[in-house]
Amino acid sequence: MSTLEPVSKHLPFELNSSNFCLITILIIVISVFKLTKTRTKKSKVPPSPFKLPFIGNLHQLGKLPHRSFQALSRKYGPLMLLHLGQTPTLVVSSPDIAREIVKSHDVVFSNRPQTTAAKIFLYGCKNVGFAAYGEEWRQKRKICVLELLSLKRVQSFEFIRKEEVEEMVNKIGESCESESVINLSHMIITTSNNIVSRCVLGHKYEAPHGSSSFGDVARKAMSQFVAFSVGDFFPSLGWIDYVTGLIPKLKATSGELDAFFEDVIQQHKMMKRNHEDHRHDFVDILLQLQQDGMLDFELTHDHLKAIILVSFSLSLSLFAKDMYVGGSDTSSTTLEWAMAELLRNPAIMKKAQEEVRRVVDKKSKVEEKDVGEMKYLECVVKETIRLHPPVPLLLPRKTSSSVKLRGYNIPPKTNVYINAWAIQRDPEIWERPEEFVPERFENNEVDFRGQYFELIPFGIGRRGCPGVSFGIAVVELVLANLLYWFDWKLPEVNTTSAQDMDMSETYGVTVTKKLPLHAQPTMPHL
Template sequence: MFSLLFLFVVCFILPLLMFFHKYRTNKNYPPGPKGLPIIGNLHQLDISKLYLQLSQFSKLYGPLFSLSLGLRQAIVVSSAEIAKEVLKDNGNVFSNRPILYGQQKLSYNGSEMVFSQYSDFWREIRKICVVHIFSAKRVSHYSSIRKFEVKKMIKKISGHVDSSSVTNLSEVLISLSSTIICRIAFGRSYENDGTEKSRFHEMLHEFQALLAEFFVCDYIPYMGWLDKLRGLHGRVDKNFKEFDEFYQEIIDEHLDPNREQIKDEEDIVDVLLQLKKHHLSSIDLTFDHIKAVLADMLVAATDTTAATSVWAITSLIKNPRVMKKVQEEIRNLGSKKEFIDENDIQNFPYLKAVIKETLRLHLPTPLLVPRESREKCIISGYKIPANTIVYVNAWAIQRDPSNWKNPEEFYPERFLECSTNFLGQDFEFIPFGAGRRICPGISMGVASVELILANLLYSFDWKLPHGLVKEDIDTETLPGITQHKKNPLCLVAKITM
């Protein structure tokens, strides 16, 4: 039976092999590593550290190279100049998303902003998010939630401080960021009931893992049965059902006419339900659309805020000079205040530089969310066919020595000496992407990171546990779309006030 299956596969794939051979012999197609029949380069890729591996490939094949991913073609961009060609100059061509099984299933078939195809629907759902969720007015509206939760975190850490107690900052910051987002999105948090909190975080962790999972069916469709044998379809179905029920519970609570709502604490579900009820958008919003937008909020905001905050403190611990300088700035301007407010942060240029430098070296998403070409075009002299997957390796671009002096050094001063920012205009620095599909939630995410870091650095002196030195703090990362620190950041806090 296996022999018959093998013969069938070989006979079926021969015409396709000839088709893909054409790319490798075409001088107008980007160079790349040689692959094997059927699977292409899939066997050469380590999904857990893909951005590092692709960075190494770029040193061999150049800043624009190609990969064969089973029956799909891909190109990898590793320079600011080519990123500008793709994301800006040809932004209309490269505005689609590749259709990948796990992402489509968990996003209600792309019924939201991140994984939907470039279309009138995408433009409208993005407009809803930009105007009604991520606007400056809305970000400011939720400042009281950020302040309350960060204050509570500082109080909690203070209550457990003694000369030797160790604070697991990774755990604290993941809990804080998810609480902030849940309150903003759902109007409630999941920290008081231990069972409910555990269930929610287990679901969220599985959701994030599945978004980064490799599915054979995405690249060799007729071998998708391997995904079922690996149990992936079952995992996706289970997680989707759990979150669908979770979102429905939240929606039902908001639709309850007897629901008690605190004045002026309108959350994202309230906003979306009002848009649905009064038909205030050009698309007929459904509950599935609302659930899909909530999924975007949970994954994009929770993960990135926590990861960036952890990497910032990690970098400061490993660089005492920078730690001292940023704490002096905050404490000199903060004077004897009990808490650093968001308005105070506008007076902290060095803190902002620290955050930028953290985003440069440890950007939350090292590979930007993949795109796909809608039609054929020419990039850097190479012919790129339609339906080609595009990976922009922002990690490699932001460590490119042609753009950054001493790129491996954590040196925030570089951002005091230039006007480079992360708003998508400077292609050597694109932690949130650029072009039509740049992340619209930049201001909300940065507001949380700034408030968290300002108060952690203002309220405490942070030291390594007894017996450790800064060289013991590793920078290994976990597999996944978001670049989390592999080993928890555990430090000793000393109250300064």
């Protein structure tokens, strides 16, 4: 062939004007088809707000993510796909969709995203909260449910709750004599910490350990646990967390916690060797299980410390809340919000006090069996948890495979947040959702143990919290005693009305009241 011959001579057809037009039309049709197909495929993904290059939707999250998610969901729907950096994130704000996840796809949604902090603090995520879904996780959860958090075990710690609550009542009584205003938030936190510490570790551990108290280290750990990690949102840029100093800080704090829990374990082993008589706590139970070797996996020291540190979830779940660090925090947070709402609503407080005092009558102390008869107090607790779930975004899940949900394609390795806070304030579900109205639960079978999806503060499905009974026992007993023994009012220096009390939130491992709650107790004439 001459190099000057036209290429058209060697084509299977003659490239004349008619054929050229035909090819052009064919290219346009194919392009339109592909474009339509691409759009159709995209339309099968849940609605998403506009995202910026690289950072995705991160710029649309404020300091209170549960509120940011709620605002976006109102515009884009109760099933919404965000891109937080390089991480696809599904946000669920509907009880019906939450129910569908549990009833139809719970296994697919049962994994956890393992954050940078979780990997460091929890020995490679060996605890219950962040462990990958599978047989080992089932065995660990079984330990928590049957050995640590059964109703029988919760009842066995009644003496600890009684003793710590009595000590709290005595301290508040001293303030009544001097007509002092007390930091009620601090009082509640101390009592909750002591109860959980004694049940889990066997002792109160506020004595100095090294250069600071364990409480200081635990609070630092909780703050760092939710610190922004570049690697969590941009896995390819995880090295930046070393440059910023985040990972060295996490490892330093983790080392302090590890030393503390190692010391606790060795003390318990020594007591056992010396046959010292003491009431068994969670550490003793775990050590006995380790010694018996009856489990289907090896219960190593790292497993023990990870379960002790944060595997005892007393409320719903945002990050890892297990035995100690998160346990006391969620109970105290619920109590703080409950007392704040009661102080804002004196008529509701009076009604609750009348019930508590009628049931207890003139006994010398409030018994836990009495608390079971306080139906309105139960309504107060339910309404508190509805309005102020300590962990408003349930502990995140991660899809293990692709799944179709409500006609949308959800890709694998998608983080999933169920916004319990938004569901529990949804005006389509709740009448006057922003108001504190305990009466809504009178003659109402809705409960918070995971069966009613409009009230899910303790999580749902396989990954629901196993510590509901333990946490509620603490909250109800402490609250009943605060209402029985004392009358309460806001400090007189507070010039605003009770309804104008600052109820703003601060975000951490739990969502707490931003400003501590101060109140003045007085002794009632019982």
